[in-house]
Structure formats: C-alpha cells, structure tokens
Amino acid sequence: MKNKIGKRLVKSFLIVILITISIIDIFLLFAFSFYFYNNISKELISRMEVSLEIYKRDYSDKTIEDLIYEDSDIFLSNTNAEVQILDNNGDLLLDSIGKLSSIPIEPSDMFAAENGEIKTWRGEDAQTGEAIMSVTGAIKNNEGEKIGYLRFISSIEEANKAILKTGISLLIFMLFVALVTAMVSLLISKSIVKPILELTEVAKTMLSGNYEEKAKVYEDDEIGELAKTLNAMSDEILNKDRIKNDFISSISHELRTPLTSIKGWAVVLKDANEDEKDLVEDGLNIIENEADRLAKMVEELLDFSRYISGRITLDKxxxxxxxxxxxxxxxxxxxxxxxxxxxxxxxxxxxxxxxxxxxxxxxxxxxxxxxxxxxxxxxxxxxxxxxxxxxxxxxxxxxxxxxxxxxxxxxxxxxxxxxxxxxxxxxxxxxxxxxxxxxxxxxxxxxxxxxxxxxxxxxxxxxxxxxxxxxxx
Missing domain, CATH: 3.30.565.10 (Histidine kinase-like ATPase, C-terminal domain)
Known part of the structure; x- marks a missing residue:
C-alpha cells in the first residue's frame, strides 16, 4: 500500500519502454526481412533478365523443344537456382533438379510473365513444402511470339532462419532492456516516493496536532515546493493557534473585569444602608456602565462569529x-x-x-x-x-x-x-x-x-x- 505510487511508476516506465522497444523491434525485423528477401529477389530478376537477353540474342530462332533437348544449358549456366521451362499453358517441361508435375504452375509470377512483366513470388513448394521464391519470364522467338516460360526458383529457408535468429536476438535484447529498465525505474521511483512518504508521515503527525514537525526539503522541485508549503502551513497554524490562545486569554480577562465589577458592587449594594443614597446611585451607574461594556463585547463577538462563518447579510x-x-x-x-x-x-x-x-x-x-x-x-x-x-x-x-x-x-x-x-x-x-x-x-x-x-x-x-x-x- 505504501509503495503504490512506486509500483505505478515502475509499471509505467516498463510499459513505455516495452512499447517503444517492440515498435523498434518490429520495424527492424521488417527491415531485415525486406533486406534478405529483396536481395534474393534482385538476384533472381537479374539472372532472369540476363538469361532472356542471351536467348534473344543467340537462340531466338529455336523452338521450345530445341531449347529443352539441345540448348538448355544457356539457362542453367547463369544461375545456381532451380530452373524450370514451361509451355504456354504453364505445364512443366523441364526442371533442373528432375522434378516433374502434371499440375500446371499458377503462382503470381506466372500471371505477371503472361503480361510481359518480371516479378518475384514468395511461398511454399507444392511438393516439398519448402519456403521458396520464384521469378518467371516469357520466352519469345525472333518473331515476338511467346513460345513458353523460363522460371527460376530459389530456397529462402536460410533467409528465414537468419530472420528468425534476428527476431530471437531482438526479443532477448528487449527482455534485457526491460530488466534493466525495471531496476533503474525502481531506483528512480524510490527517489521520488521516499520524500512523498515522508511528507505523508509529516502530514499525519500534523493531523494528530503536532504542528512543530517540519518536512525535509530535498530538491527545489514540485515535491520540494509541496514540502515548503506544508512547513509554511504548519507555521501559519502555529501562529494562528498562538493568536487564538492570546485572544481567548485576552477576552476572558476582558469579560472577567466587568463581571467582577458588577458582582463587587452588587455585594456592596446588598449591604448598603437605606440612607446611603449616593453610594447606591454610584454603584448602580457603575453596574449599568459595566453591563453596557459587557454587552458591547458580546455583540462584537457575535458579529465576528457571523462574519467569519459567512452568515452576515447586508441590508442595503x-x-x-x-x-x-x-x-x-x-x-x-x-x-x-x-x-x-x-x-x-x-x-x-x-x-x-x-x-x-x-x-x-x-x-x-x-x-x-x-x-x-x-x-x-x-x-x-x-x-x-x-x-x-x-x-x-x-x-x-x-x-x-x-x-x-x-x-x-x-x-x-x-x-x-x-x-x-x-x-x-x-x-x-x-x-x-x-x-x-x-x-x-x-x-x-x-x-x-x-x-x-x-x-x-x-x-x-x-x-x-x-x-x-x-x-x-
């Protein structure tokens, strides 16, 4: 209960740091992923453009069958990726690693090639389930007719492992920073909470009536200002208390004086003889004057009470x-x-x-x-x-x-x-x-x-x- 603010501060620091680091980690992870995949993509597209350029320059008069059976090396020699040659329907005619499939290949890079574009596609191999990236280009003869498709396929398993390692490293780094942040924020929160707890104890002491207690002023900040204000309030209460006590003492004396006089003369008049007319008259005059003075003091007190309680009204x-x-x-x-x-x-x-x-x-x-x-x-x-x-x-x-x-x-x-x-x-x-x-x-x-x-x-x-x-x- 005592360290509630400290816990909130630690929690707040942690939340802010974790959110900040998470955003940075996600950004870095995307950046690394983009870097790895973009390099592979550029490499595949570059090799595709080179192979198609060689075909156009030296072999554009050959049919797709001639390329498969006689000159397929022109495509195989320009890349370390898996090479596939497909017909116009997307059926696989040749695979550099001997893979054959009766199912037409229909990834997005094929549709791009049909429209004369060269784009990469990332996904999984339908047969092996391996993560791959592929690029497809249209093979056109010297008359500009499309006779088939050339497709390069590269595994991205290593890239994915590298990205995973990077993600794990970033996660470990985030946990380490969170641990350090928790320790530092705990120290910071203690330095903030300690003077607040001391101020609370001082306030409780004052609440019990001990206004002599003073708060320590650690720093010239908001908490320091609060401590100074609390001390000033304590001094003001002590001063008001002293003035109030002086007032009570004074008013008690002021009230006692006319009362003593009235009582004294009442006793004198009680014992006075009938022929002491002057004494009786003097005594009654003094009693009247003292009673008026007493009434005036009481009226002042009543007026004062009305003023400080805000109950006074003006009859304008x-x-x-x-x-x-x-x-x-x-x-x-x-x-x-x-x-x-x-x-x-x-x-x-x-x-x-x-x-x-x-x-x-x-x-x-x-x-x-x-x-x-x-x-x-x-x-x-x-x-x-x-x-x-x-x-x-x-x-x-x-x-x-x-x-x-x-x-x-x-x-x-x-x-x-x-x-x-x-x-x-x-x-x-x-x-x-x-x-x-x-x-x-x-x-x-x-x-x-x-x-x-x-x-x-x-x-x-x-x-x-x-x-x-x-x-x-």
Missing part, C-alpha cells in the same frame, strides 16, 4: 453618507472630550448618496474612531474627514497617537490579533471593520508610524443600482 438602502458621518461624529465627540482630545471634522456640505448598509457603515466608523480615541494620549487630536472623488467615497480617520510598528501594521487586520499595547482589547474590532469594507466592495488601508500617529482610509464605491436610481429620478 440609499442614504446620505455625509449625514451619517455627521451623526457618528456627534456620537463620538463626548467621548473625545472626556479624554481631553480635540475632535476635528471635515465633511462636504452637499449630500453624497450611496447604496449601502447604513448601520454597518456606522459600526465601521465607530470602531475606527473608538480606536483612534483610545490610542491617542491626553491633549492629542483625532481628525475625521470625508470626501467624494471619481465615483468613490473616501473616509479618513487620523490621529497623533502612539502609532504602530511595521510588524503590527502587517498583522493588525488579522483575526484575533491583539496589539502589544496595554490598551489593546479583543483584537477583533479592525477585523470586523475590514470585513464590513470588503462586503461593500471597498478597501481599508492603514498608514502608521510609531509615536507619530495613524491614519485609516476607507474607500467605498458609489454603486447605485439602476432601479434605485430610477426611483430617485
């Missing part, structure tokens, strides 16, 4: 985003004033209509302004700007607070990421803001320098559907 409608920015700034100004922070706004006077989810846009802006105020020190400033340009709405929230390092900027929008500063809380506010922006096909950019300040720029497209635009008109 047409609204004036300029007015929305004014409303949000009014809501956040008291908070800035309480922290002794100058709150600056710059909005266009004219209405800027946009088709979006107004409540989600408000949530986005409140998150960003809350962060800006939270991380800006006493007597600092926060600026909230909005503008319209080329079919887009640009909203910028800037501050002269503590800023962030380049490393923090690269992670600040990640889920569960919590900054190093003590004022950092759950680490999901910016993640939610980024998700809201993406759901509106917009873009959220963060520019920051440590101890100088931060600017967050949100760009949203003004996408008003045609049917909504027609209603306005």
């Amino acid at each position: 409608d047409l609204f004036d985003i300029s007015q929305t920015c004014v409303d949000v700034s009014k809501q956040m100004k008291p908070r800035a004033k309480l922290n002794n922070i100058e709150f600056i706004t710059e909005f266009p006077e004219e209405a800027v209509l946009i088709y979006a989810d107004e409540n989600r846009i408000k949530q986005l802006l409140i998150n960003l302004l809350d962060n800006a105020i939270k991380f800006t020190s006493d007597k600092g400033w926060v600026k909230f700007q909005m503008s319209k340009e080329d079919g887009y709405v640009h909203m910028m929230i800037s501050d002269n607070g503590m800023g962030m390092t380049k490393e923090e900027i690269s992670h600040v929008k990640e889920k569960f990421y919590k900054g190093k500063h003590s004022k950092s809380h759950s680490g999901i506010g910016l993640s939610i803001s980024d998700e809201i922006t993406k759901l509106h096909n917009g873009n959220l950019e963060i520019f920051s320098e440590e101890n100088i300040g931060t600017t967050v720029k949100v760009t949203l497209p003004i996408e008003i559907p045609k049917e909504v635009g027609d209603k306005i008109d």
Whole structure:
C-alpha cells in the first residue's frame, strides 16, 4: 500500500519502454526481412533478365523443344537456382533438379510473365513444402511470339532462419532492456516516493496536532515546493493557534473585569444602608456602565462569529453618507472630550448618496474612531474627514497617537490579533471593520508610524443600482 505510487511508476516506465522497444523491434525485423528477401529477389530478376537477353540474342530462332533437348544449358549456366521451362499453358517441361508435375504452375509470377512483366513470388513448394521464391519470364522467338516460360526458383529457408535468429536476438535484447529498465525505474521511483512518504508521515503527525514537525526539503522541485508549503502551513497554524490562545486569554480577562465589577458592587449594594443614597446611585451607574461594556463585547463577538462563518447579510438602502458621518461624529465627540482630545471634522456640505448598509457603515466608523480615541494620549487630536472623488467615497480617520510598528501594521487586520499595547482589547474590532469594507466592495488601508500617529482610509464605491436610481429620478 505504501509503495503504490512506486509500483505505478515502475509499471509505467516498463510499459513505455516495452512499447517503444517492440515498435523498434518490429520495424527492424521488417527491415531485415525486406533486406534478405529483396536481395534474393534482385538476384533472381537479374539472372532472369540476363538469361532472356542471351536467348534473344543467340537462340531466338529455336523452338521450345530445341531449347529443352539441345540448348538448355544457356539457362542453367547463369544461375545456381532451380530452373524450370514451361509451355504456354504453364505445364512443366523441364526442371533442373528432375522434378516433374502434371499440375500446371499458377503462382503470381506466372500471371505477371503472361503480361510481359518480371516479378518475384514468395511461398511454399507444392511438393516439398519448402519456403521458396520464384521469378518467371516469357520466352519469345525472333518473331515476338511467346513460345513458353523460363522460371527460376530459389530456397529462402536460410533467409528465414537468419530472420528468425534476428527476431530471437531482438526479443532477448528487449527482455534485457526491460530488466534493466525495471531496476533503474525502481531506483528512480524510490527517489521520488521516499520524500512523498515522508511528507505523508509529516502530514499525519500534523493531523494528530503536532504542528512543530517540519518536512525535509530535498530538491527545489514540485515535491520540494509541496514540502515548503506544508512547513509554511504548519507555521501559519502555529501562529494562528498562538493568536487564538492570546485572544481567548485576552477576552476572558476582558469579560472577567466587568463581571467582577458588577458582582463587587452588587455585594456592596446588598449591604448598603437605606440612607446611603449616593453610594447606591454610584454603584448602580457603575453596574449599568459595566453591563453596557459587557454587552458591547458580546455583540462584537457575535458579529465576528457571523462574519467569519459567512452568515452576515447586508441590508442595503440609499442614504446620505455625509449625514451619517455627521451623526457618528456627534456620537463620538463626548467621548473625545472626556479624554481631553480635540475632535476635528471635515465633511462636504452637499449630500453624497450611496447604496449601502447604513448601520454597518456606522459600526465601521465607530470602531475606527473608538480606536483612534483610545490610542491617542491626553491633549492629542483625532481628525475625521470625508470626501467624494471619481465615483468613490473616501473616509479618513487620523490621529497623533502612539502609532504602530511595521510588524503590527502587517498583522493588525488579522483575526484575533491583539496589539502589544496595554490598551489593546479583543483584537477583533479592525477585523470586523475590514470585513464590513470588503462586503461593500471597498478597501481599508492603514498608514502608521510609531509615536507619530495613524491614519485609516476607507474607500467605498458609489454603486447605485439602476432601479434605485430610477426611483430617485
């Protein structure tokens, strides 16, 4: 089971090599056969042409009978093949080895000779069963009349044996190459399968929860890239796991603080006297504020859960985003004033209509302004700007607070990421803001320098559907 890929590789190599060698062997076998048979054919045709030329030049005035009984040597002396002389009907009149047959000879070379052609024929001797090749030529007298046929016959048994030996040699060679190929392909497959098996074991180890395990990178190839990817995935999981644990620890602390406060004041109020009105009022105010803070954190967690599971839906409608920015700034100004922070706004006077989810846009802006105020020190400033340009709405929230390092900027929008500063809380506010922006096909950019300040720029497209635009008109 473990070496399944190795077996497939060996089998594939063998099949490819065997098919290739088989094609080459068949081609070579046909080439050898053609070479042997073609040489014999050429020799027979050449001897036939010489014999017929001699007859035409010196003996064309003689009849077929004269040739048989007086001058048959003119045909016998020009070849080592078996020589036959036949009449016009194909009946055998003379055979150099004394073979006689009453059955007319009818191979294809006879039909070719009847048409004035000289062609070879390959087959078996009707009497002996021996493999032979024959050639037949028409004998014509000096008046151009056909008086019979001259036939040369040569055995091709030796040629067939040579071809058979060649075929056996090629088969042995093919088996030898197949053996060598199997051994080489086995070594190659092992070199390929070994890192794959190691990667599988590493993946199984990671599956069991041990993400510290790392895969070896043997070569800079596809398997090496897979190993690097697996290692990168392991590092990312470890990083996400660390961030998640930090988040759980942080959120547990964040939830515990208001709960402790609520419980503590509940105990104080329980033991309070009826005349301690101021104490009761302070306690109830603190309990209310802490309950609101707790509710806000729970709501953030619920929102975050909906975003990452893809269950969030937008309730889009047409609204004036300029007015929305004014409303949000009014809501956040008291908070800035309480922290002794100058709150600056710059909005266009004219209405800027946009088709979006107004409540989600408000949530986005409140998150960003809350962060800006939270991380800006006493007597600092926060600026909230909005503008319209080329079919887009640009909203910028800037501050002269503590800023962030380049490393923090690269992670600040990640889920569960919590900054190093003590004022950092759950680490999901910016993640939610980024998700809201993406759901509106917009873009959220963060520019920051440590101890100088931060600017967050949100760009949203003004996408008003045609049917909504027609209603306005």
